[in-house]
Amino acid sequence: MPVRRALLRATGQAIALAAVLCGCAAAPDPGGVPVLRPEVLAEVPHDTAAFTQGFEFDGDALYEGTGLAGLSQLRELDPATGDVRRSVPVPDGMFGEGITVVDDRIWQLTWRDGVAIEWDKATFALRREVAVDGEGWGLCRDGDRLVRSDGTDRLRFHDPATFAETGSVAVTRDGAPVDELNELECVDGRVWANVWQSDEIVRIDPADGVVDAVVDATGLLPDDRRDGADVLNGIAHAGGDEYLLTGKLWPTAFRVRLDPPG
Template sequence: MTFGRALVFATVLAMAGCAAAVPADAVPVLRPEVVAEIPHDPSAFTQGFEIADGTLYEGTGLVGSSQLRELDPATGAVRRAVPLPDGVFGEGITVVGDRIWQLTWRDGVAFEWDRASLTLLRTVPLSGEGWGLCADGDRLVRSDGTALLRFHDPVTFAETGSVTVTGGGVPVTQLNELECVDGQVYANVWQTDRIVRIDPSDGRVTAEVDATGLLDPARRADADVLNGIADAGNGELLLTGKLWPSTFRVRLVPTP
């Protein structure tokens, strides 16, 4: 999301008493235990993050800078990068077989890319805003900044349904970058250091991750918000953020 929008939403959340927060006593709280730290391009305004077949894919945002990238998950090095069409603001991505779907924020379209060549194959209409995207079995899951998760057909991108995300019975808004892992959906809560784990069958938040301090304050001063979740396998995740200089491979463990 843009810096201007960040300021607006931060003000709204402050005025609302941070209504997007999950009630503290509603779900287990986990923390990321760092296994390894990997370099990350600090110029990347990360919007989507996903590993497939040993390759890390990243979608970046901002008009004029939006890209689809292929990275080395062990080193963070950019292997290939292609720009999005002029004037669009790139958002979340997900891999579906030999294709990659990529959202745009308010441009009203989604892009389908050939995964092998990073060639744009198709542009399809997108209703509403695009924030995060992941693949959950035979459907795609999209966030749009509200408390809704929207479901899409992975071939046509047609919207097929939705569910409202709630924690302790309270809608959880500002759902941003998504990662589908073992039938659950992990979502960054935008403008916070929280990640929520969601059961997409009914929208219930089943756990909350407190990632406060993952990037130390000195480096955080030149970076933006936590935003980037990739399933690294073996119970581990890769976590990063917009303009972060590092990606962290972590395990989620109970908070003491």
């Protein structure tokens, strides 16, 4: 996406290109799943008051859903500067969670309020609230279905028009369950998921729930910049092998390159 990349590179806050945490080549962990390290390309400022729960590009717009009861919002951000272009509060003081764009709408989960919120993308007007069974954590669109995480080791599938649940799959890594799956990003038939309270992102095949790659983002936000910051949580696909990664209350979002196998 040349326009998007140009916007990201334009920010005066960006660090020099090709700053690298570590080589991006995959190396197998003891169980055989390839482990990747992100190659940092640039930085974009991020609002340290944003308790990030959902993070997604749609064209050249960057959308963010934030959490905390009474403080939750749906936002559109300037992808070059991180500035908030517009925002709307989540109704009734509910605790907002993951978001995903579906054509002219945006779905936003709530944590334990038992509803998913449908917004009009153009106006940010509330269209409706739909009952959801269980907790809401992460959300993304995988073709003709939505994928939801709920803090367990399952990914749940939903109809993008009605939000009716249509099935689920258990997630495993080397045969063991992987729970606390958090913010999600669907890319080319795979689901990338933050693992809550860790610096790992797992890539999941939603056909069978098997983790087929892991991102080790240890040190992405250095210790000397972590004052007040919470966990890694925010994956926005920027096109090709580039992603924008951030976290709850982080001061920056990192544009990175990931080069997973397959």
